[in-house]
Amino acid sequence: MALTVDERLLKGMARDAAVYALTRPAAIVMWIALAAALALSILNLSAAGGSVGLSGLLPVASIALMVYAVVMTIVGARRAVRAATPPGTxxxxxxxxxxxxxxxxxxxxxxxxxxxxxxxxxxxxxxxxxxxxxxxxxxxxxxxxxxxxxxxxxxxx
CATH class of the missing domain: 2.30.29 (PH-domain like)
Structure with missing residues (x-):
């Protein structure tokens, strides 16, 4: 059986590859570390009381790293799938x-x-x-x- 690759299939295959990459054991460890950093930075803010300072940026930085990891994984998966099987292949x-x-x-x-x-x-x-x-x-x-x-x-x- 043969199949011609189209944009819909590429997007679906890239989505499956990204989910796979984001749920591998090494990625799970990364998610746990980022969640711990987020929780710790929030607890640090609570303990600091009124004086926030630079520690106020830590929760934002943790969330930004999480978003960055997801976006870069999706972009990488799309690029890899498209390079291996461009549309029309x-x-x-x-x-x-x-x-x-x-x-x-x-x-x-x-x-x-x-x-x-x-x-x-x-x-x-x-x-x-x-x-x-x-x-x-x-x-x-x-x-x-x-x-x-x-x-x-x-x-x-």
């Missing part, structure tokens, strides 16, 4: 016995299942994390049936 995928066969435009790759560390199926994308790297491979969800996804989960481990 015909993509296809086939599950082999020992490798995943992926094609986008005139390029094709055969990637052994052991290359992947994990996978997550989103609404518009199936995201495959490469072992030993922070990179992911995004495949349009529409190219894979539920049985294909179950088979991928089994083969990736």
């Amino acid at each position: 015909v993509v296809w995928v086939r599950l082999g016995e020992s490798a995943l066969h992926i094609g986008a435009g005139s390029r094709s790759s055969d990637i052994e299942y052991r290359t992947f560390q994990s996978m997550r199926a989103g609404t518009d994308a199936v995201l495959l994390k490469l072992r030993g790297a922070s990179a992911i491979t995004a495949i349009p969800r529409a190219l894979l049936s539920d049985a294909d996804i179950a088979q991928l989960r089994t083969r990736i481990g």
